[in-house]
Amino acid sequence: MHFEIVPITEDGRLSAKDVVGNKKALASFQDKFNEYVNERGYELEQGTSRELTNRQHDQVNSYKQKTEYHKKEYERRYKIQPI
Numbered sequence: 291m292h293f294e295i296v297p298i299t300e301d302g303r304l305s306a307k308d309v310v311g312n313k314k315a316l317a318s319f320q321d322k323f324n325e326y327v328n329e330r331g332y333e334l335e336q337g338t339s340r341e342l343t344n345r346q347h348d349q350v351n352s353y354k355q356k357t358e359y360h361k362k363e364y365e366r367r368y369k370i371q372p373i
Contacts, residue, residue, distance in 0.1 A: 297309035310316050317339065324336045340347075354360060 295310070297304060297306040299305050299308050310319065320336065324334055327334050348356070
């Protein structure tokens with residue numbers, strides 16, 4: 291399950307800092323949300339924090355290079371269909 295939140299303040303401004311706070315506050319919100327939902331009978335699994343796994347975020351182009359995205363996409367789009 292994936293949620294997107296648009297952080298609009300009460301006076302109509304777009305401000306993640308004012309609505310969510312910092313990274314620590316966001317992580318706390320995610321923990322509380324997971325607990326809240328699971329207490330109501332759902333079985334959501336929360337992902338493991340990047341701080342615990344020491345994983346780094348890949349930039350989009352770097353990820354696409356590693357997965358040969360462009361080559362696969364070209365082959366998919368321009369594959370010659372048999373007659």
